[in-house]
Amino acid sequence: MIKIIDRYIFRELFEPFFFGLGSFTAILSASMILFDLVRAVVLKGMPLIVALQLFVFKLPAIIIIIFPMATLLGAILAFSRLSHDSEIIAFRASGVSLYRLVVPVAALGLLVAFTNLAFSEIVVPEANKAAKNLVVQTSVTTKPKFQKNVFVPELEKGELRRIFYAESIEGGMMTGVIVQEFTGGKLVQLINAAQAMWQGDRNQWLFKQGTIYLLEGGEYKHLIKFSEQLISIKYTPADFFTEERNPDDMTMRQMRDYIALKQKMGTDVTSLTIQLYMKMAIPFASLVFALLGAPLGISPRRASGSVGLGLSIIVIFFYYIATFLSMSLGEMKLFTPLVAAWAPNIVTGGVAWFILKKSSEK
Numbered sequence: 472m473i474k475i476i477d478r479y480i481f482r483e484l485f486e487p488f489f490f491g492l493g494s495f496t497a498i499l500s501a502s503m504i505l506f507d508l509v510r511a512v513v514l515k516g517m518p519l520i521v522a523l524q525l526f527v528f529k530l531p532a533i534i535i536i537i538f539p540m541a542t543l544l545g546a547i548l549a550f551s552r553l554s555h556d557s558e559i560i561a562f563r564a565s566g567v568s569l570y571r572l573v574v575p576v577a578a579l580g581l582l583v584a585f586t587n588l589a590f591s592e593i594v595v596p597e598a599n600k601a602a603k604n605l606v607v608q609t610s611v612t613t614k615p616k617f618q619k620n621v622f623v624p625e626l627e628k629g630e631l632r633r634i635f636y637a638e639s640i641e642g643g644m645m646t647g648v649i650v651q652e653f654t655g656g657k658l659v660q661l662i663n664a665a666q667a668m669w670q671g672d673r674n675q676w677l678f679k680q681g682t683i684y685l686l687e688g689g690e691y692k693h694l695i696k697f698s699e700q701l702i703s704i705k706y707t708p709a710d711f712f713t714e715e716r717n718p719d720d721m722t723m724r725q726m727r728d729y730i731a732l733k734q735k736m737g738t739d740v741t742s743l744t745i746q747l748y749m750k751m752a753i754p755f756a757s758l759v760f761a762l763l764g765a766p767l768g769i770s771p772r773r774a775s776g777s778v779g780l781g782l783s784i785i786v787i788f789f790y791y792i793a794t795f796l797s798m799s800l801g802e803m804k805l806f807t808p809l810v811a812a813w814a815p816n817i818v819t820g821g822v823a824w825f826i827l828k829k830s831s832e833k
Contacts, residue, residue, distance in 0.1 A: 476562070476567065476571070476572070476575075477574070477575045477578075480549070480553075480572065480575040480576065481575050481578075481579065483549040483552060483553065484545050484546065484549045484575070484576065484579050485545070487544060487545040487547075487548035487549055488541050488542060488544070488545030488579070488583075489541075489545075490544070490545075490548070491537075491540060491541035491542075491543070491544030491545055491548075491780075491783070492537060492538075492541040494544075494780065495537045495540045495541060495544075496530075496533065496534065496537055499533050499536065499537060500526070500530060500533055503533055504525075504526055504529050504530065504533065505526065508522045508525060508526055509522075521605065524605055525602055525605060525606070527598075528598045528599070528601045528602035528605065529598070529599075529602055530598075531590065531594045531595045531598040531599075532595050532598070532599060532719055534590065535587055535590055535591045535595060535753065535754070536753070538583050538586070538587040538590075538754070538757055539583075539587070539753070539754075539756035539757040539760045539787075540760075540783060540787055541583075542579065542580055542583050542757040542760050542761045542764070543760035543761070543763065543764045543783050543786060543787065544764070544780060544783040545579070545761075545764070546576050546579075546580075546760070546761050546762075546763075546764025546765045546767075546768060547764040547765075547767050547768040547782055547783060548768065549576075549765075549768065550576075550764070550765045550766075550767075550768030550769050551768040551769075553768075553769075554768060554769045559572070559769055568831065569766075569769075569827065569830055569831040570827070570831060572765070573762065573765050573766075573827065576761045576762065576764070576765045577758065577761060577762060579761055580757050580758035580759070580760065580761030580762065581757075581758055583757040583758075583761075584754045584755045584756075584757040584758050585754070587753070587754035587757060588751065588754040588755075591750060591753075591754060592722050592723065592750075593722075595719060596719070596720050596721055596722055596725075599717070599719055599720045600707070600720060603707070603720075604671070604707050604708075618639065618640045618641075619638065619639045620636075620637075620638065620639075621635075621636065621637045621639075621640055621645075622634070622635070622636050623635040623636075623706065624732060625705070625706075626728040626729070626731060626732045627728065630653075630655075630656070631653050631656065632652070632653055632654075633650065633651065633652055633653065633704075634650070634651040634653075635649075635650055635651075635704065635706065636648070636649040636650075637649075637667070640708065642708065643668060643669030643671070643708045644666065644667075644668055644669075645666065645667040645668075645676075646665065646666055647665070648662070648663070648664045648665075648666070648667045648678065648681070649661070649662070649663050650662040650702070650704070658686055659685070659686055659687070660683065660684065660685055660686065661683070661684040661686065662678065662681060662682075662683050662684075662702065663681055663682050663684070664678040664679060664680060664681030664682075664700075665679060665680040665681065666678070666679040666680065667679070667702075669707065669708050670701070673701065674703075674707075675701045675702065675703050675704075676701070676702050676703075676704055677699060677700070677701055677702075678697070678699070678700045678701075678702050679698065679699055680698060681696075681697055681700065682694055682695065682696050682697070683695040683697070683700075718743065718746040718747070718750070723747060723750050723751070726743065726746070726747045726750070727747065729743070730743050730744060730747065741801065741802055741804060741808060742802055744808035745798055745801045745802065745808040745811050745812055747808075748808055748809050748811070748812030748813065749798075749812045751812070752812040752813050752815070752816055755816060756790070756815075756816055756819070758820075759816050759819045759820040759823055760786075760790075760819070762820065762823040762824070762827065763786065763819060763820075763822065763823035763826070764783075765827070766823065766826040766827040766829075766830040767782060767786070767826065769830050790815055790819060793814070793815040793818060793819075794815045797810075797811050797812075797814040797815055798811055798812075
């Protein structure tokens with residue numbers, strides 16, 4: 472009996488969940504992606520095929536926001552339908568409590584949360600990186616980007632591994648390049664080159680007219696002069712044209728390393744730390760939205776999809792207002808970064824529990 476109930480409610484949840492996924496994707500992608508791409512095609516002459524590729528690459532960053540919204544809408548519409556057809560009353564009359572009916576909803580919320588977390592860790596950083604590289608490679612701007620005196624330290628597990636310097640970068644060309652390699656905090660190799668060119672097909676830099684110095688104990692042991700040398704560096708041209716790395720382009724592990732680097736440089740990392748915790752908090756909004764949507768849907772008057780969609784938008788609006796307020800308090804250091812990131816979920820979860828408790832007492 473219990474397994475039948477779970478399967479039955481799961482089936483009720485899936486259809487409105489995917490409806491919400493499609494609806495919110497269409498709404499947000501049009502406002503956050505398509506408008507800018509259409510302007511780029513019409514006013515800047517961006518090739519249509521490039522615009523379509525950019526749309527695909529930018530979509531994953533929108534989808535991680537949409538997952539919690541779709542979960543909320545799915546729970547509201549599923550329980551609206553069950554309530555409208557008096558099935559909630561039938562379940563409770565047969566001894567099944569409202570708390571028990573919410574169990575498969577919570578399971579769906581957890582499933583979506585972990586899916587969202589994996590998506591944001593694996594797909595989104597790579598998609599954002601691909602979008603930036605595509606813009607650089609196709610040169611859709613009127614002038615190539617130019618930057619002087621680029622200095623980029625690289626950490627691995629909190630330890631300095633490389634310092635990269637270029638006198639100037641324009642497009643995929645660098646001049647006056649110096650790369651210092653470290654092991655155990657000691658300089659072990661130095662590369663000095665007149666130029667470096669990005670080889671997009673190989674994902675490598677072609678260094679020209681340079682010298683590789685091998686060191687041991689702080690002294691030169693060997694040097695190699697070269698006219699051309701392919702060298703693998705994890706940074707692409709797009710990475711160097713961003714003064715501050717975007718948290719959306721990094722995994723949580725990369726963000727922790729980046730925060731550690733910024734701390735060593737004496738930078739205030741409060742905002743970055745909040746955004747690190749947000750990478751976990753946003754996916755788990757799916758769980759609290761699922762728990763909130765179920766009791767909100769229990770009303771015979773909320774059977775239509777349009778009403779459920781409207782109610783979802785209202786809830787989401789207040790949730791993100793609370794999120795921005797909480798993040799602001801965190802940046803003002805009135806909240807710790809952890810509290811600032813998770814407070815909206817905690818508050819929403821408390822409201823969900825209160826409404827569920829009231830609904831179960833009726």
